[in-house]
Amino acid sequence: MLRPFALYRPSTLAEASALLREHGEDATLYAGGTELLLLMKEGLVRPHVLVDVKHVAGLGEVVAADGAIRIGATVSHRTVERSAAVQAHCPLVAGVARHVANARVRAAGTVGGNLAFADPHSDLATLFLVFEARIDLRGLDGEREIPLDAFVLGPYETARRGDEILSAVRLRSWPVGAAGAYLKFGLYERPTLGVAAVLVPDAEGRRVSEARLAIGCIGPRPLRLRALERRLRGAPVEELAAGRADVASAEIDRIDAVTDLHGSADYKLEMAQVFTRRALRVAAARAAHHVIDARYPYTVVV
Amino acid sequence: MTPGRAFRVVGQSVRRLDAIDKVTGRARYVTDLTQPGMLHAALLRSPHAHARIRTIDVAAARAVRGVHAVVTSADLTWCDPYFGPAFRDRPILAIGVARYEGEPVAAVVAEDEGAAAEALDRIIVDYEPLSAVTTLEEALAPGASLVHTDAPLAGHFADLSTLKPVRGTNVCHQFHLERGRGAAAFAEADLALEDCYYFPRVQHYSMEPHAALAAWDEESGLTVWASTQNPYSVRVELAKMFRVPLSRIRVIVPLLGGGFGGKTYAKLEPITSALARLAGRPVRLAISAQDAFRTVRRCDARVRVRLGLRRDGRLLAAECVADFDVGAYADIGPRIVQKGTYTATGPYRIPNVVLHSRAVYTNTTPGGAFRGFGVPQLAWPFESLLDDAARRLDLDPVELRRQNLLAHGEEFEPGDTPVDGKFEESLSRAAEAIRWTQAAASDRGRGVAMMMKASIGPTVSEAIVRLHADGSATVLASTVEMGQGARTVLAQIAAEVLAISIERVSVATPDTAMTPYDQTTSSSRSTTLMGRAVQEAAEDIREQLLRIAGEIIDAPPAELVLDDGHVVARGGRVAYPALLTERFGMGGGELIGRGIVAPGRSRAPLGGSTPFWEMAVGAAEVHVDEETGAVVVDDYVSVADIGRRINPQQCEGQDEGAVMQGLGHTLLEEMVYDGGQLLNANLVDYRVPRAEDLPSRIRCLFVENGDGAGPFGAKGAGEGSLIPVSPAVGNALARLTGVRFRELPLTPERVWRALRARPKP
Amino acid sequence: MPATPTPSSSSIAFTVNGHRHALEVPTHALLLDVLRDRLDLKGAKRSCDMQVCGACTVLVGDAPVSACSYLAVEADGRELLTVEGLGTPDAMHPLQQAFVDHGAVQCGFCTSGMLLSAKALLDEQPRPTEADVLHHLRGNLCRCTGYRKIVDAILACAAQSGSAA
């Protein structure tokens, strides 16, 4: 059961931002509603005004250009999963979209909503880090583009300002020859841990020339493991594919994990290492075109 | 029924009576029902685990448009506001004290759910928090704060007439039973071992949360449509509370969206009836799934088991000391405690036994009946310890069990029903199916476990079968259809006896004004007890048909048989309608058959003998992800000694569901409290099994020797197969890893921690 | 279109099970309540109320949605399918028939959601593997059957319609 509200359906971002400014704290952006309506039903948020951005022109498009794709904020996970452009340029993203929550949430939930809500258990917020994602924000005072790193600040907190609207996320395709994997682990409805790994092998395909690693859900916000990435440069691909990556990392140890229903902080940090190693194993095997058995219990391997 | 005769309907996987309604969306549950003028109710629940209620200000709530009544315990002085099947300790709405987080404190009745929610927001309750006990340890500690301070009134169970609360403590009941020489026998054991185990709080999570719709009128009194497994127990409660004769209370039970024990005894019916009375209009209360977590749960338990064995593996002595946490209100907890403990030692011959258990109040959701009724909590430690004993004696766990099994016909307990099945056959089937004697792959472990459970006694089931003028029949029985397929089974039984097709049999909706008395739909008892009552009622009709036919066909009744809607003899064949017309001298009259099954009291320790023993074996093959602690069940075999399957497909469905539910509390499920606050009362944070959790292979097998006390040699099933799941998985894991797990659920983190603490080889 | 606020009640028109309906609904009304209380289509059930269990699954277009968490106004102009429109007792959809035949139904409270989820899967992937079915059913919980017979029913239905095609 929901409490009454007024619903606005602006057709431009400027109108939407004007509504946000006009109604201030009383207004909330609304797209798929998968997270918002849940909180509203529980009475935890009680907006008087919903600003539905699904009718804003251009927000529902996926566009590929110049080695990047731009996913509009109101594109649903279901659309991402099926998008030819996503499959062509960032197939891992399409694969992960297929595993977000369940089929119904994927049909209603949107990419922009997912990022803007900043649920600490978001898959996309972690995954997109290895695509050097940048966020487009538009407000009455202009537009800006910021890296995803700088957008998600903490649980449910982002850099989005009052009348700003997340209009799109841009993902850079990986260099040719790169291979990646996303692993998420957990017992519960939302993942306990998500790890994304991308490896770019050298010309001979033997050693890693570039690595990208992102880890999410266990800390306050998703994180790139940049020192570990640097350390992995030059690592033999076969070593990683054999599951022998040395992932002991101060960056992981420093993650501010809390003890909650998903598990104790020490367990989560240990799992962060385990799944970083596993993600590297799968990515390396793919880079080397090996077929491996990459099934792990309570784990989605994309 | 002559042995060897082929059955026509019994033993066939006939289509469920309700299958088509259910797949086409036509099936109706309480929340689908409305009544003219119906209002909606909502409950305000205590956020505190334990608090004195100083004041409740309802003025603002009453002023909300569309609100008809705002009710607190102060408005319920016109009735007896307490209920409960063991102790009448649970108030309709908290009186002065809230005893658990989620206890209903006030109620609103409104035109719609929106107005009700708005009014709830405006009720102001002034609480004085009290210290709360939310674990067994806290509740049993010296000087613990008391959940209840007044002596509660006893409820209505014969075997609980000797309820033994310990005054000044949180212990609301104790059970003690000894056999043989008791603990003294341990002195003679070659091996004695002892361990302590913990079983978690888990939630039924019936897909349908509880609901009730109540209406009062001058002519028939109180009518309640309820999601209950036992309309007659609810009727008794309501009669006592509202001081109305049984004849003026009508409890109607449409289909249930799952029960699993969570819908036994009164839950929402008292409050809904009271609100309908106060509002003067029909009222429906449908709680959310989140609030079902605050209505009832399985009792968690801490169990210490001691075993004494001979060197050759013979069991000599056993001692079980169990504490069950029954939550803030006893519900049926005291009975769960004694029933669960009664068969703590499983299907084994043990000459010397000491059983001692306690029901303990805590400031948590009331613990109630849940599939297995106390037995899972005890089979988990006992069957685990049995495997430890086998290891210590260097014996095969299957062989150790086999040599101690009770034989068919052997006495389990003086005065109770002798063993009515073949445990040995079940164990062999399970061992064979899991390839017990062949080596498992190096990364796989196998385990077995068994269980024996008593059903309910004394007990009563009554049925009426009506044979209509056209030769079709209606079964009147108060067995509740909650998914288990009982009504289909009852129709099969009637069709078999009356020799008519199942399409010509209907089974009436349980309605205490129409369908006769049945104690309860629980305890795996319906096929056996109500099945027999229906069988007797149908046989009663058959006798009447034969008598009438004997006058027409001119043959002695012994030579007459029923066949395809006719009475047949060498001399001829007469259809039922013709016989009825003959009997009544006109068309329209019908025959009424009665069946009453009522095994009464006995010398058995629980006051009545079990009508049958439910018995099951589980065998699991597992592997573990050592790095994460995740346990995977690759293969699971369940064997149930069921006597005879009336409907094989339904039996299989029951046991597959039971195994998956068992895997739930074994691997996934636990209600987590933090200082009295329930943290995961929703499906985002409480994890029930999903399709993905299906073992790669699952087989549910049956031993059918036609030796059950039910119709055609059937006996009960449905609970049994859930019970061995935890110990079978635990034993498999112990054999694989060398680590013995004592606490459920076996979540990855718990397993990981234990594996990490394992001494390095 | 100017950014006019939708009034607290909204006119919507949609097709449900092939029938057109024009309704005035509160803007905050949930699709599940409109289907159940206004159109008397009680097949979709409310259980977890959090988009986890799937008991309220209906199809909007070809996509499954949780009617418990979906504004009725979002269905304006759309084609909806509920279990009542999937088939009737006299003309059951093959999935309904398969559920009946395989004993995939017990208490029935999850059944309509299961069926519509399965339909969405088979419409898109007529020959799914068992792994596909298990993956797709992640969002549909059943507490009675243990899933085995549900999965079997869906696979059997797929195999049957595949061979008929």
Next chain:
Amino acid sequence: MRVARELVIEAAPEALWRLLWDVPRMAACVPGCAEAHELAPHQTYRAHMTQKVGPISLSVALIVEILAAEPPWHLALSASGRDPVVSADIAMRVTLDCAPDGTGTRLHIGAEGQVLGKLGALGHGVIQRKAEETVDEFGRRLARMARS
């Protein structure tokens, strides 16, 4: 939720105690806490606490009570109140224990409490994190104030 933190503050125990014992001043170090007023000196205070976690705002009128005071080593207090909008009841118990550490003071902060109602039940993990952040920030501000 439970938080335990230990930090060294560059002030002698007695100096730190003067700051702690000035409850409205100390309360000002708690992020989101405002308008601390004395109701009964060194016994009861009133304060207002606001917290925001993403879309959810919490605004609570708190009653703060001193449970124990052993200058300059130990202070225990409770804080409780209710946000009527989201129906959240807050109950906290905070202990502050001081021990000499060179020229400074080793301060142990223990916070234990609950956010009752739907918010607490659904937001357990986030509340734990928020509590940790709040205690950390409190420690930092306290240290800063003690230095100045």
